[in-house]
Amino acid sequence: MAQMQINMQCRSCSKEYSVPFNGIINVGSDPELRARVASGEFxxxxxxxxxxxxxxxAQNCLYHDALNKIMIVFSPLSLKMEDVPQDYTCRLVGSIGELIEKVKIFSASLDDVVIEMCKYVLRGELKKDVELKFVGISGADSEMTFTYPQNSRMEMIAVGFNVYEDCAGIVRRNPELHEAARGCVTVDKDWLKKFFA
Ligand SMILES: [Zn+2]
Structure with a gap:
């Protein structure tokens, strides 16, 4: 999973070339690197x-933030993650896009279980079963922004931080959620559905 060469084809001029890519991202003491991962620039x-x-x-990627004890694993292989320390938050994701979203959530010091709950509430308000993605938090009142695909374009939705606080309350009242989020797990829409059928 370390340094590798990845063959790619330009989506614009169609020429083929290969780029070096390091699938192990250690952001421990490098906030700039973390920001480049969160923005997708990396x-x-x-x-x-x-x-x-x-x-x-990239088909493999391991994101490691030792400072904040966060590990995010994107791999088509089922990895043995017994070596992950107990006090770590470890997440399995199915794509680079999902990995970036997790980094955004954790970089904003938010809880991804609560964010999934926010999406659940928003889907209910939108009355649509859409794939919401957390984009960021901004402004003095910490407004949260999410996107979702609709009619082959991306729609944006901004909600107040009170939604996050309300959802954090729901998560606190359902301790089995955080219990189930321990260890190396996938925390997404389907995961949450197991609790709110
Ligand atoms: Zn090109």
């Missing part, structure tokens, strides 16, 4: 022929 590479920015089609 996974972009500029085409040497035309300058277009392409997403590196």
């Amino acid at each position: 996974f972009l590479h500029e085409c040497p022929y035309c300058g277009a920015k392409n997403l590196i089609p």
